Amino acid sequence: RSIFKPGKRIGIVVPELEKYISLLKRELSAELVPNSIFKPDEQVFNISLALPLSQEPMIKVAIDLLNIKSATITINKFLSFIQSPFLGFAYPPSQEISDLERKLRKRRILSISLDQFESTYGNIPQIKRLVEVLRSWVSHKDLFTLSPYENNLLPSEWTEKISAVLKAFNWPGYSKDSTSHQFVLSKRHQSFETWKNCLNQLSSLNQILGPINREKALEYFTNIVQNTPFQIKTPEHSIQVVGLLESSGMQFDHLWIMGCHSEALPAHPEPNPFIPYEIRNKFSIPRSNSQRELEFAEQSLKRLIVASPDVHCSFPLHEGDMDLEISPLIKSFPNIDKTNYLSKRIKDHILTLTDLEELTEPEFLPATDTEKRLYSTEGISSGYALLKDQVECPFRAFARYRLNSERHQIPEVDYDNLDRGNVIHKALELFWFDTVDSDTLLELSKDSLEKQLKRYVREALKICSIRTTNQTQFNNLEIERNIRVIHDWLLAIELKRPSFRIHKLEKSISINLAGIKLLLRIDRIDEIPGKGLLLIDYKAGRDAKPTEWFAEKIRSPQLPLYSMDEPPAGLAYGHLVIGKPEFKGTTIPDFPLGQFKNHDFKKITGCSSWEELLKHWKTRLNRVADEFLRGKHTVAPINKGEPCRYCEFDSLCRVQETLETWESD
Incomplete structure (x- = not known):
């Protein structure tokens, strides 16, 4: 930028251009054309390397559509279709599309059936048309007559089918009548x-292949697209970014040779193992040996030095964790003093402004009347999570429940820890629904117990993990594992408990705190004869800590919240892990529970009675709910940012700068 003048040619030579093309394009655009963040097609430089046509987003969408072979499609691919402007969908997505995406994500499914889509997910006209065309394509039917077409066609006939189906998909998403000069030069038009x-x-x-089936036609066509280089035609620019070989014969007014480190100049040989050693050396095949690469690098440097009156070389000091050194071929070149140029990036300009506006953000943004009415009537599902978020970081509760910005992650695998926990919960529910009490449990023989557990776990797996229905071998392994987990729990904990009976299983309740209706579900309630009720919450993952109930800010409000529905005589975590099941919590004095680790609430909290402890919890939890309604939304994670490790809102609250300060302290 400092040396640019109209009519002057500036060259940037990059020895490993294919490796750094994306990085170069991003950095050069940010520095030379800061406005490109708003207008991506606006550039002042050319990059000589042509990437495969298949890497263009518009083309990738078309290839993905054509290669769908069944009526079951992965959820990620389907979402990419209904949000693609190349298929005529609006960007940003419409409210209908956004609601559908949220619905699909909440269901945690990996794929959807096109045949059942309309009955399951509603009728959005634009998506209905997409699904209809997809169904006809995967079933090998004509789009208009719906009659099956021949399996084997000539390649030219397949091109007509491909064009027809893409047109029905509204691809590539623009009017073919556009004839403006700007449109003709656009990347989308040139890709098409x-x-x-x-x-x-x-x-x-046609003459070579003859009639072929659709799979073969798509295989040949995909291969053609992948091997077709695509270089967008742009007006001649003064700045040219080229590779070492492409720079041959070019002349510049100013030249910058970058990446001149010892690992790239000369390049390491990569001989083809299928070409005999003698032939490689005799014909000096590129990348065949070190001597050949050294000679090529020396010749290239000599050529570049005379290609411009003003030549600059540079090399990076590091690449990842590896330290780099200057290439021995340019060590004799004179060094110049480093000059720091002002950045032209938009974000850097904002940071250097001296007249920045000072903004004092209010600590509280009270809930509106509409929000309060919604919270009090419809309520909040899994309401304990709201209180947990408000305690761990007020901004997280604000982002999730006030801004509705919760991200529903699509599962990466068809069976994860959440599924595993749900299966264990459901299997225990089914088991205790039939077993009823400790006496019935004691009457079960070892064989009978194992048979029942196998039946309940198998049933729970069918209910909670539809995605693994046809994976027989995996399901058998998972059934065996879960049987062992539950069996260990029953032997180590339940069989050693004094008499009890099941009072309620999976009881749904609602608790009103400060005008917020919290919808909750209690895993299990036991009745201890002559003593009272015991609330039990199963944990199949991380270690649960009853001490968090007694902190100044209750980080685990689940069981304390449950106690407000029907006053219990004790709260307990049932921690189910292989080899180390645990039963722990807090209870009234002299409450018989067998192998139970009791946390004495009198010593920890100072409360003199159980009733005082329940009242203390109610007061604290009401205070947290009221804080949420009053709109406290500060970015203030507890324990020096511990909740931030797995928080999805880090890019929204930008807490990282604060965490770095804490770590340095």
Whole structure:
């Protein structure tokens, strides 16, 4: 930028251009054309390397559509279709599309059935058309007559089918009548023209291939697209970014040779193992040996030095964790003093402004009347999570429940820890629904117990993990594992408990705190004869800590919240892990529970009675709910940012700068 003048040619030579092309494009755009963050097509430089046509987003969408082979489609791919402007969908997505995406994510499914889509997920006209075309394509039916077409067709006939189905998909998402100069130069138009050339190549294979099936036609066509380079045609720019080989014969007014480190200049040889050693050396095949690469690097440098009156070389000091050194070929070049140029990035300019506006953010943004009415009537599902978020970081509760910005992550695998926990919960529910009390448990023989557990776990797996229905071998392994987990728990804990009977299983309740209706579900309530009720919450994952009930801020409000529905005589975590099940919590004095680790609430909290402890919890939890309604939303994670480790709102609250300060302290 400092040396640029109209009519002057500036060259940037990069020895490993294919490796750094994305990085170069981003950094050069940010520095030379800061406005490109708003107008991506606005550039002042050319990059000579042409990437495969298949890497263009518009083309990738088309290839993905054509290669769908069944009526079951992965959820990630489906979402990419209904949010793609290349298929005529609006960006940002419409409210209907956003609601559908949220619904699909909440269901935690990996794939959807096109045949059942309309009955399951509603009728959005634009998506209905997409699904109809997809169904006809995967079933090998004509789009208009719906009659099956022949399995084997000539490549030219397949090009017609491909074009017809993409047109029905509204691809590539723009009007073909546009003839403006700007449109003709656009990247989308040029991609489409190159795509049509690829179709022509497929058609030209009629005499060679003859009639072929659709899978073969798509295989050949995909291969053509992947091997077709695409370089967008742009007006001639003064700044040219080229590779070491492409720079041959070019002349510049100013030249910058970057990446001149010892690992790239000369390059390491990569001989082809399928070419005999003698032939590689005799014909000096590129990348065949070190001597050849050294000679090529020396010749290239000599050529570049005379290609411009003003040549600058540079090299990086580090790449990842590896320290780099200057190439021995340029060590003799004179060094120049480093000059720090002001950044032209938009974000850097904002940071350097001296007249920044000073903004004092209010600590509280009270809930509106509409929000209060919603919270008090419809309520909040799994309401304990709201209180937990408000305690751990007020901004997290604000973002999730006031801004509705919760991210529902699509499972990466078809069976994860959440599924595993749900299966254990459901299996225990089914077991205790039939077993009823400790006497019935004691009457079960070892064989009978194992048979029952196998039946309940198998049933629970069917209910809680539909995604693994057809994975027989995996399901058998998971059934065996869960049987062992529950069996260990029953032997180590339940069979050693004094008499009890099941009072309630999976009881749904609602608690009103400060005008907020919290919807909750208690895993299990036991009745201890002559003593009272025991609330039990199963934990199959991380270690649960009853001490968090007694802290100044209650980080685990679940069981204390449950105690407000029907006053119990004790609260307990049932921690189910292989080899080390635990039963722990807090109770009234002289409450018989067998192998139970009791946390004495009198010593920890100072409360003189159980009733005082329940009242203390109610007061604290009401205070947290009221704090949420009053709109406290400060970014204030407890324990020096511990909740931030797995929080999805870090990019929204930008807490990282604060955490770095804490770590340095």
